Amino acid sequence: MDRLAKKVCLITGGGGAIGRAIAKAFKDEGAVVIISDINEQLLSASADTLGCESIVQDVTSESQWECIVGDIEKKYGRIDVLVNNAGILGSTDNVNPETTQVEDFRRLQLVNVESVMLGCRTVIPAMKRAKGGSIINISSIAAAIATPFEVSYGLSKAAVRHLSWSVGAHCAPFGIRCNSIMPGQIETGDGGMMDSIFKGAARRGEQADADTARTTFTALIPLGMLGTPYDIAMGAVYLASDESRYVSSISLQISGGWSVL
Numbered sequence: 001m002d003r004l005a006k007k008v009c010l011i012t013g014g015g016g017a018i019g020r021a022i023a024k025a026f027k028d029e030g031a032v033v034i035i036s037d038i039n040e041q042l043l044s045a046s047a048d049t050l051g052c053e054s055i056v057q058d059v060t061s062e063s064q065w066e067c068i069v070g071d072i073e074k075k076y077g078r079i080d081v082l083v084n085n086a087g088i089l090g091s092t093d094n095v096n097p098e099t100t101q102v103e104d105f106r107r108l109q110l111v112n113v114e115s116v117m118l119g120c121r122t123v124i125p126a127m128k129r130a131k132g133g134s135i136i137n138i139s140s141i142a143a144a145i146a147t148p149f150e151v152s153y154g155l156s157k158a159a160v161r162h163l164s165w166s167v168g169a170h171c172a173p174f175g176i177r178c179n180s181i182m183p184g185q186i187e188t189g190d191g192g193m194m195d196s197i198f199k200g201a202a203r204r205g206e207q208a209d210a211d212t213a214r215t216t217f218t219a220l221i222p223l224g225m226l227g228t229p230y231d232i233a234m235g236a237v238y239l240a241s242d243e244s245r246y247v248s249s250i251s252l253q254i255s256g257g258w259s260v261l
């Protein structure tokens with residue numbers, strides 16, 4: 001109930017499935033939760049459901065990061081936790097190493113990687129002033145496997161995982177921890193990331209149809225099922241809480257037993 005009591009937490013991509021689940025779990029554990037998202041409609045739907053503060057944010061904007069973190073520090077006196085969760089899948093059409101489009105490649109690295117770097121860079125001084133903090137970056141199991149069906153996405157998530165190691169190493173002397181979470185395949189409904197991947201594989205003719213793609217992907221998961229946003233949220237609660245005070249620079253795989261190096 002109070003594993004995150006009074007911790008001031010900013011969660012990006014709070015209008016999305018996993019961001020919303022993390023925000024709910026943090027709130028249930030007593031945190032002061034602020035969610036942000038570029039999509040105002042999704043953001044206000046989440047904020048209304050959860051009863052938490054919300055801020056419209058494009059995570060690729062350096063100046064918005066400065067303003068938002070500055071405002072949170074001014075209002076609450078500190079920021080304890082940042083979850084860099086906002087992310088995109090990118091195109092599901094031209095996705096293999098022969099067809100990848102430069103525009104899509106660059107957009108993915110901008111939204112999924114550069115924004116995480118900006119978020120980390122902006123909160124570190126604030127967390128130093130607070131004498132500690134926890135940064136959680138949402139990577140993916142795709143970071144550690146070949147993703148010929150999502151080349152740019154896999155690369156972006158590998159970069160997030162690597163960045164988290166560097167941030168963790170840099171920040172350790174200041175009592176600031178940084179870890180990444182590597183979700184496996186998470187069920188987020190129609191139009192969600194896995195749904196788009198299944199439909200994309202069918203459209204490209206790699207799978208007979210979206211249902212077959214789902215069956216094929218699910219067969220790769222040792223526990224035999226897709227995960228839920230709640231599964232990711234529980235990992236985030238642990239990494240945000242003082243229970244993980246001795247844990248930094250890890251990549252927490254929440255992937256149904258699909259274990260990678």
Ligand SMILES: NC(=O)c1ccc[n+]([C@@H]2O[C@H](COP(=O)([O-])OP(=O)(O)OC[C@H]3O[C@@H](n4cnc5c(N)ncnc54)[C@H](O)[C@@H]3O)[C@@H](O)[C@H]2O)c1
Pocket residue numbers: 012013014015016017018019036037038039042057058059060085086087088089111138139140141182183184185186187188192193194
């Ligand atoms: N769903 C999965 O199976 C899965 C698996 C591994 C990793 N992930 C990662 O988990 C995170 C959340 O995924 P999800 O499934 O909830 O996706 P989602 O699409 O439901 O949520 C992502 C949110 O990020 C927001 N966003 C996109 N671009 C933004 C920007 N420039 N600025 C601010 N917000 C922006 C979107 O509006 C959306 O609300 C992502 O980083 C994703 O890559 C998801």
